[in-house]
Amino acid sequence: MSFLKLILKNPFRNRTRAILAIIGIAIGIATIVALGMVTGGLQSATQSTLKAGAAEISVTQKGSNTFISTGGTVNESLVGDLRKIDGVKDTAGILRASANISGSSNFGPGGGFSVNGIDSDKLSLVGIDSLNGTGFSNGSTNEIILGKTSANNLNKTVGSTINLFGTDFKITGIFETGNFIQDAGAYMSLSTLQNLTGNDEKVSNIVVKVDENANVTQVGQSIENNYNDLTATTAADQANRINEGLGTINTASTAISLLAIIIGGVGVINTMVMSVFERTREIGVLKAVGWRNRRILGMILGESIVLTLVAAVVGIIMGIVGVEVLLNVIPSSGAVIKPVLTLDILARAFLIALLVGILGGLYPAYRASRLAPTEALRYE
Amino acid sequence: MDKENIIEIHDLKKNYDKGNIKALNGVDMVIKKGEFISIMGPSGSGKSTLLNMIGALDRAEEGTIEVAGIDLMKTSDLSEFRSKEIGFVFQMHNLIPNLSVLENVEIPMYESQIKSHQMRERALELLEAVELKDKADTSPTKLSGGERQRVAIARALVNHPSIILADEPTGALDSKTGDVILKMLKELHNKEHVTLVMVTHEPYVAQMADRILNVLDGKITASS
Numbered sequence: 001m002s003f004l005k006l007i008l009k010n011p012f013r014n015r016t017r018a019i020l021a022i023i024g025i026a027i028g029i030a031t032i033v034a035l036g037m038v039t040g041g042l043q044s045a046t047q048s049t050l051k052a053g054a055a056e057i058s059v060t061q062k063g064s065n066t067f068i069s070t071g072g073t074v075n076e077s078l079v080g081d082l083r084k085i086d087g088v089k090d091t092a093g094i095l096r097a098s099a100n101i102s103g104s105s106n107f108g109p110g111g112g113f114s115v116n117g118i119d120s121d122k123l124s125l126v127g128i129d130s131l132n133g134t135g136f137s138n139g140s141t142n143e144i145i146l147g148k149t150s151a152n153n154l155n156k157t158v159g160s161t162i163n164l165f166g167t168d169f170k171i172t173g174i175f176e177t178g179n180f181i182q183d184a185g186a187y188m189s190l191s192t193l194q195n196l197t198g199n200d201e202k203v204s205n206i207v208v209k210v211d212e213n214a215n216v217t218q219v220g221q222s223i224e225n226n227y228n229d230l231t232a233t234t235a236a237d238q239a240n241r242i243n244e245g246l247g248t249i250n251t252a253s254t255a256i257s258l259l260a261i262i263i264g265g266v267g268v269i270n271t272m273v274m275s276v277f278e279r280t281r282e283i284g285v286l287k288a289v290g291w292r293n294r295r296i297l298g299m300i301l302g303e304s305i306v307l308t309l310v311a312a313v314v315g316i317i318m319g320i321v322g323v324e325v326l327l328n329v330i331p332s333s334g335a336v337i338k339p340v341l342t343l344d345i346l347a348r349a350f351l352i353a354l355l356v357g358i359l360g361g362l363y364p365a366y367r368a369s370r371l372a373p374t375e376a377l378r379y380e
Numbered sequence: 381m382d383k384e385n386i387i388e389i390h391d392l393k394k395n396y397d398k399g400n401i402k403a404l405n406g407v408d409m410v411i412k413k414g415e416f417i418s419i420m421g422p423s424g425s426g427k428s429t430l431l432n433m434i435g436a437l438d439r440a441e442e443g444t445i446e447v448a449g450i451d452l453m454k455t456s457d458l459s460e461f462r463s464k465e466i467g468f469v470f471q472m473h474n475l476i477p478n479l480s481v482l483e484n485v486e487i488p489m490y491e492s493q494i495k496s497h498q499m500r501e502r503a504l505e506l507l508e509a510v511e512l513k514d515k516a517d518t519s520p521t522k523l524s525g526g527e528r529q530r531v532a533i534a535r536a537l538v539n540h541p542s543i544i545l546a547d548e549p550t551g552a553l554d555s556k557t558g559d560v561i562l563k564m565l566k567e568l569h570n571k572e573h574v575t576l577v578m579v580t581h582e583p584y585v586a587q588m589a590d591r592i593l594n595v596l597d598g599k600i601t602a603s604s
Contacts, residue, residue: 001483002496013478285474288437289488290463373437
């Protein structure tokens with residue numbers, strides 16, 4: 001039997017203890033993997049919100065939230081006024097509303113079903129460049145297009161109907177922008193939504209497409225200078241806000257990972273110290289038959305690493321399963337989070353397991369290698 | 381060192397408990413190559429301590445000790461010496477329970493840099509010599525006391541040592557099994573041309589040896 005086979009075999013001589021140690025470490029690894037998958041998914045999703053919209057600036061009433069403001073807070077007339085500002089190529093007014101859909105719990109983010117009103121010829125400004133279907137006409141009172149995520153969640157296809165605000169709408173198209181918020185919602189004619197929600201000549205925000213040679217920040221500043229009651233948020237501003245949020249999540253994730261390493265490491269030390277303690281006499285015999293101190297150290301350290309690498313495999317599986325369970329238990333989370341398992345996450349899990357194995361096994365291995373042969377042989 | 385001598389010890393002293401216990405109190409001893417020596421003495425006389433000194437499991441404080449040409453007082457790392465020159469047979473066989481009989485016999489060969497298949501061949505050769513080849517893949521926990529001690533003997537011989545040190549090898553066995561073990565040890569001592577040094581407190585066991593050394597209060601008091 002090779003030395004490597006011996007190292008692979010020894011950790012499992014006490015199966016119960018090995019399994020418990022593996023589970024303890026695996027929970028830490030699972031946490032790291034699950035957090036990594038979720039934050040990775042959030043990062044992809046938030047990046048998609050930035051690239052999906054063709055417009056670079058979102059103009060809202062001062063004090064309202066660019067992402068989730070609903071209702072008509074901005075005069076529709078400003079849509080045309082803003083188009084006259086230097087550097088502005090095109091504008092579109094968007095009215096946002098939230099609708100209840102009876103019999104379905106698969107709502108998009110925010111709790112209600114997100115319905116947006118826009119002129120049909122301005123869909124490209126919100127990133128809808130292509131459509132499966134025919135789309136809707138301006139002023140049409142019974143046509144609507146759905147995002148792919150909402151269509152899947154509601155089991156709707158082109159041609160089926162959906163009842164919103166007490167009115168039946170025919171689904172005339174399904175779009176996919178890659179933006180998780182957009183794709184969980186729907187679009188209809190602006191005037192129709194204004195009528196249904198009592199927001200005549202009002203919009204929630206105005207999206208602004210900037211000339212190719214224009215400076216986005218300067219155009220945004222221009223809008224705010226000309227209209228004191230409006231806030232112009234550029235894509236860069238949005239990115240910064242999102243990155244700050246993600247930064248906080250990443251910091252928390254790192255802190256949790258560190259805690260998992262410490263707890264895992266303590267568990268490994270405990271397991272290996274007990275193992276060495278129980279094998280004191282055996283180690284004395286190994287020394288008596290001529291094993292060098294470094295071979296004994298290598299054996300104990302190797303066993304520790306075997307335990308933690310097995311725990312890494314178990315932990316990765318637990319992490320993936322855990323995330324899947326989360327998505328099934330909270331169905332709406334699937335609209336927001338698309339967990340991503342990357343090679344980086346797997347590499348990190350194994351590296352952390354290796355580190356825990358080395359750090360946790362070093363002290364017991366050293367102790368074992370320094371045992372005096374005669375004392376070890378006398379041990380009962 | 382005389383070329384015929386394999387062990388030469390002069391005025392060897394070993395203390396424990398900060399000098400309060402004089403385990404060896406000036407031992408002088410010479411053993412020739414190929415001899416079978418019994419070391420007898422009452423409990424606490426220092427016979428196991430003497431065996432540990434010869435096997436380099438411990439170091440003396442004073443005196444000189446040369447084994448197989450190696451000055452044990454001047455050599456810092458004695459694990460290579462133990463691996464190449466010494467085979468131990470303990471009173472309690474000290475086999476590793478989660479390894480098979482074959483794997484237990486292979487254990488001393490890890491430091492010898494030989495390939496796995498050669499280790500296996502050598503281990504099987506010795507298991508055949510102790511009549512346990514058919515138990516090669518068995519766990520030691522399923523063997524009798526006598527069978528386990530036979531495995532321990534095979535393990536002790538696996539690296540072609542020049543000296544076998546047996547510390548009361550039949551102490552935990554019934555007399556019939558003990559006789560089988562002693563007979564096997566003596567046969568292998570002759571066949572493998574190893575020097576055999578055995579600690580015992582039983583006179584009938586000591587009588588099997590070429591020479592008996594009596595130890596009392598950490599000194600050799602008689603040699604016959």
